[in-house]
Amino acid sequence: MGVWTRRRLLTSAASAVSAAGLAATAAVPARAAAGRPGPGDADIADTLRALPGLRLIEERQDAEPGYRHFVLGLRQPVDHTDPAAGTFEQRLTLLHTAADRPTVLFSTGYHAVLTPRRTEPATLLGANQLQLEHRYFGTSRPAETGYTHLTIRQAADDHHRVVRLFRRVYPGAWLSTGSSKGGMTSVYHRRFHPADVDGTVVYSAPNNVDDREDSACLRFLETVGAAPDREAVKAAQRQMLLHRAELVARYEAWASAAGDTFRIVGSADKAFEIAVLRVLFMFWQRATPADLTAIPGPEATTDELYAWLDNWAGLSLYADTAARRYIPYWYQIGTQLGYGDVPTAHVADLLRHPDGIAARNFVPRDIPMVFDTTAMPDIDRWVRRRGSRMLFVNGAQDPTVAEHFRPGGADSRLLWVPGGNHSVDIANLSPADRASAEDTLHRWVGQEYFTQTLGT
Numbered sequence: 181m182g183v184w185t186r187r188r189l190l191t192s193a194a195s196a197v198s199a200a201g202l203a204a205t206a207a208v209p210a211r212a213a214a215g216r217p218g219p220g221d222a223d224i225a226d227t228l229r230a231l232p233g234l235r236l237i238e239e240r241q242d243a244e245p246g247y248r249h250f251v252l253g254l255r256q257p258v259d260h261t262d263p264a265a266g267t268f269e270q271r272l273t274l275l276h277t278a279a280d281r282p283t284v285l286f287s288t289g290y291h292a293v294l295t296p297r298r299t300e301p302a303t304l305l306g307a308n309q310l311q312l313e314h315r316y317f318g319t320s321r322p323a324e325t326g327y328t329h330l331t332i333r334q335a336a337d338d339h340h341r342v343v344r345l346f347r348r349v350y351p352g353a354w355l356s357t358g359s360s361k362g363g364m365t366s367v368y369h370r371r372f373h374p375a376d377v378d379g380t381v382v383y384s385a386p387n388n389v390d391d392r393e394d395s396a397c398l399r400f401l402e403t404v405g406a407a408p409d410r411e412a413v414k415a416a417q418r419q420m421l422l423h424r425a426e427l428v429a430r431y432e433a434w435a436s437a438a439g440d441t442f443r444i445v446g447s448a449d450k451a452f453e454i455a456v457l458r459v460l461f462m463f464w465q466r467a468t469p470a471d472l473t474a475i476p477g478p479e480a481t482t483d484e485l486y487a488w489l490d491n492w493a494g495l496s497l498y499a500d501t502a503a504r505r506y507i508p509y510w511y512q513i514g515t516q517l518g519y520g521d522v523p524t525a526h527v528a529d530l531l532r533h534p535d536g537i538a539a540r541n542f543v544p545r546d547i548p549m550v551f552d553t554t555a556m557p558d559i560d561r562w563v564r565r566r567g568s569r570m571l572f573v574n575g576a577q578d579p580t581v582a583e584h585f586r587p588g589g590a591d592s593r594l595l596w597v598p599g600g601n602h603s604v605d606i607a608n609l610s611p612a613d614r615a616s617a618e619d620t621l622h623r624w625v626g627q628e629y630f631t632q633t634l635g636t
Contacts, residue, residue: 224248227349228349234254249276251271251273253271256341258324275296277307278308279350285357286362315334327547340373360383371567388518391556400582417459418526431452467601516552563589565589567585569624575603591620595609
C-alpha cells in the first residue's frame with residue numbers, strides 16, 4: 181500500500197473549483213463572505229471557547245477571504261471504552277466561513293497541516309472545513325510510551341466525538357474526506373459511525389484486505405506503464421545497488437552533516453537498500469509521462485543515481501529524525517492496516533537485508549506488535565455490503581490502489597482517472613464523471629442549500 185511521500189492533502193482552489201462551486205462561493209451572504217458574525221450572531225471564536233473540552237490555541241491570520249483559520253485542541257479519551265485510561269489533547273484546525281454552510285471533516289491520517297487551504301469538497305461546496313490530526317501523530321499523543329490504543333476503532337471514535345461536539349456549531353450537512361491514509365481513516369470512521377456524516381469522498385485509498393496476499397500489488401507493478409519504462413526503473417535499481425558502497429557513503433555523510441542517525445532502521449546500508457526497493461512503488465505512485473525520460477540510464481553517474489533515488493524515495497525518511505515521526509504509521513501498518521509487497525527478483529542477488537521493507541523495521545523493538553487479521557476484512561465487508569453515500573476516486577496508474585475499495589452500498593460509486601497517479605481529484609475525471617461526482621456532492625448536502633445559495 182502507499183506510504184508517505186508527499187501526501188495529496190490539499191487542493192488548489194483555483195484549479196479545483198467547478199462553475200457551480202464558484203457560483204456558490206460568489207453567492208455567500210455578506211456576513212459569511214467577511215467571515216464575521218452578523219447581527220444577533222455570536223462570534224465564532226467565542227462559540228469555540230464555549231465548547232466543552234475545546235481549547236482555542238490560536239487564530240492564524242492567513243486564511244483566504246471569507247474564512248477564518250483556527251488551531252484548536254480537544255481533550256479526548258485515550259481509550260474510549262475506559263475513562264480511567266486518561267486523556268490527551270488532539271490537534272484540530274478549523275476553516276470557518278459560516279455556521280449555516282455545510283462542513284467538511286478532513287482527515288490526513290497523519291500530522292495536522294497548518295496551511296489554510298481547502299480540500300476539493302470544501303472548495304466545491306463553499307464549506308467550513310474541520311481537520312483532525314490522527315491520534316499519536318504530531319502533538320496528538322497520549323502520554324503512554326507504547327501504542328496500545330492506536331487502533332482504527334479508537335481513531336474512529338475520536339472522529340465521532342468531534343462530529344458530535346461541532347454539530348452544536350454547524351448543524352447542517354456534513355461530508356468527510358481524505359486522501360491515501362486520510363481516505364482510509366475516513367472509511368474507518370464511517371464503518372463504526374456510519375450516520376455521523378451525510379457522505380464521504382475518498383481519494384487514492386488502498387484496501388489491503390489480506391496482508392498475506394500481495395499478488396495484486398505485485399501484478400500491478402509488473403504491468404503498469406510501458407514495458408521499456410518498467411525495465412528502466414528496474415535497471416536503475418540494479419545500478420544503485422551495484423554502486424552501493426559509494427552511494428551509502430554519501431548517504432552517511434549527509435546524515436552526519438545533518439546530525440542524523442539510523443538507529444531505528446539499523447544502519448545507513450539497510451536504509452539505503454529499503455529506499456532502493458521502495459523506489460519502484462514510489463516512482464509509479466507519483467510519476468507523470470514527463471518523468472519517464474528522466475529515469476537514470478546505464479551511463480548515469482552516481483550523483484545522478486543518488487539524486488534520482490532521493491527525489492523519488494525520500495532518503496531522509498529512513499533516518500531517525502523523520503523515521504521517529506512515522507513510528508505510529510508503521511505501527512498501524514504492522515498491526516492492522518497491512519502493507520503491499522514489491523518485486524525483488526531482478527535484484528535478489530544484490531540484497532543484504534531480507535524483509536527490509538517490513539513494518540517491524542521501522543518500530544523500535546521494545547514496542548510489541550501483533551497483527552490483527554480481522555480488522556481489514558471487517559472494513560472491506562462493510563464497504564461492499566453497507567457502505568452508503570461513499571465516492572471513491574482513484575488513479576488508474578497508482579499502485580497504491582492495486583487493491584482498492586469496491587463500494588456496494590446505496591448511492592456509492594468508484595470512479596477512475598485514466599492514467600492518473602496518486603494525486604487525482606474529482607477535477608481530473610472525465611467531463612461526464614466529474615459532473616456526476618459534483619452533482620452527487622451537491623445532492624448529499626441538500627438541494628435546498630444549493631437552491632438558496634445559487635439563487636436558482
